[in-house]
Amino acid sequence: MTELLLDARKVRVEFGGLVAVNDVDFNIPTGSIVALIGPNGAGKTTFFNVLTGLYTPTRGGVHFDGVSIVGVAPHKIAASGVARTFQNIRLFGAMTAAENVMVAMHPHLKSSVVSTILRTPRQRHEEKEARATATELLKFVGIGGTEEEFAKNLPYGDQRRLEVARALALRPKLLLLDEPTAGMNPQESATFTTFVHRVRDEKGVTVLLIEHDMKVVMGVSERITVLEYGAKIAEGTPAEIRSDQRVIEAYLGKSATEEVA
Amino acid sequence: MFTDFIEKLQPKSVAGRRILKISGYVALLIFILQLPNFAFTKDTSGPLPLFTIVLCAVYALFALGLNIVVGFAGLLDLGYVAFFLFGAYTAAWLMSDFGYQISERAGASRHQFSFDVHFMSAAADTLKGVHLSFWLVVIIAALVAALAGIAIGAPTLRLKSDYLALVTLGFGEILPEVFRNFGDVGGFNLTNGTKGIGPVDRVDMGLLSRLPKLPLVGKIPANIVSSDYKTKFYVIIVFCALFVYSSLKLRDGRLGRAWMAIREDELAASLMGVPLMRTKLWAYAVGAIAGGVGGAFYATIVGTINVDTFIFAFSIIILCAVILGGMGNVWGAIAGGVVITWFDQTGLVWLSTKFNSAAGTNFDFKSYQFGLFGLVLVLMMLFRPQGLIPATRSRQVKKADKQVLEHDHLGYGLEIGIDPPDHRPRGLPDEFETRRP
Structure with a gap:
């Protein structure tokens, strides 16, 4: 049996009377690429927010790398190796691309207030290395040379790439991508599939993505979990999901399936 | 427009820029060292007496401190007066005869206590009370203010934007009241209430006075004579310089990046x-240190600490200085602090005398002070919201914005049919999934 990097059991999130995530069992084997899909409002992003510590589940447990992360502060979960991007890009606009990436190195850098003011050799060395790593990461995501550009001045596609570079700077074990191809044209989406594989293979990162573009989902993921109205309705390989009756109903509606049949 | 012009003048090569920068610092240093020697600074009724220059430097230090909190970390703090107060009272406690309270000195207090400690102080040994060296007191005041910053920050920094501003405003109002009423705490007199504490000892030269006779400078005296504003000016400039240096280094380091990231997008x-908590507390603590140091120095130059000095208007004036100068820019904060303090201390009075003698009227600008400050702020927000000397960052972002607009009339967001990232909704919750009951 493959090792589980993430193991969520019976996760339930309620906002008042609204059940956003309904007793979902979900796990991610180490080193895999997994997708979470479902119609709008199915609870996918809420589930992401549980995994990154923004929401504490009403019930249920989440273990990351063998440790429970329920109730742990977001920055601690991030430091332990869960990085994410955002559905609506949330870069630090008035900071340069390199600085954006370097912010995410925060948990790994050691320099203190005193050593920063005194500019100790160790602090200068650390800063230099951090900068080199940032340059390298920007190159890795395909926007090398933009180090000194302000994040808000980058073109949209580059901003998406920068978000991934920033997330990778955390040296994550698990990378959560929230609708990474939103706003991309079909060509960009196609290259994205190879990109995700590169991230997994070269950086050794397990990937979980939320995605609406079915071409991307079917092309990139090894396993797919489908949520509808906060509940898990299907789970399996892309081929299994493609032919799953309930998934087709969720996406196309009942009458549509009858017509197809 | 003006900044564009300046940028065109700047040399293109790295070496050229470095030479320009270094010569700029040298020119600034020479100017500051020579400033007290100019004839017009000796004239106390003129536009720029030395005492005003010293106060300008003190307020510039305060503005530098608040700039860390407001400019770097983006936390709106309306209670900066608290740190000023802690610094000033620390100096008053440790550099006066207040610690020696018996018989008539004890005033209203039923309990009497008497400390008699001397440590390298400017005060004569025959004086009773606690008299520590100014330099030691500055360090203690910095620590006290930093701890006060953490104590005030810990419960309040969980709040965001407007709520944080309101609670810090509350603290800034409460603390002076507490000090006003601590003239009698269970019989102990801790702050001397409305009567204030004084006289506070003068600034001593610490270990420097133990040095043998130096060339150029000569023998350094044990303490600064109270009328010697020139030396006092150099002392406060040393603190300002240290704080400018620390601000710049912190800004470019790990902590500064974290502050800016929080300012940009906390979540x-x-x-x-x-x-978040630790990073914000650092901003409060570092910003408070400037308040504490400035407060301690202020206590020594005015000689008596009175609780009426610590009013809400102080916090507002410092905030105005930061906004006027350019949020997030240390040089802007200094410029803002100097300009505002000059108008506050000397400028308005001087201008009204000039105006009245020329026009034959009897008009007092000073009484319209806050109205004028308000007007200036409104005009600034309308015509130059980025401040007198904006942060390089906002200048460059703005410039690039303009270029994007010039190249592409539609703007990027419109072209691909989604909102540009600037207009994204902010704050928690990220996206509620609310489609279904």
């Missing part, structure tokens, strides 16, 4: 591993 920062 994203925390998800990138930045501990």
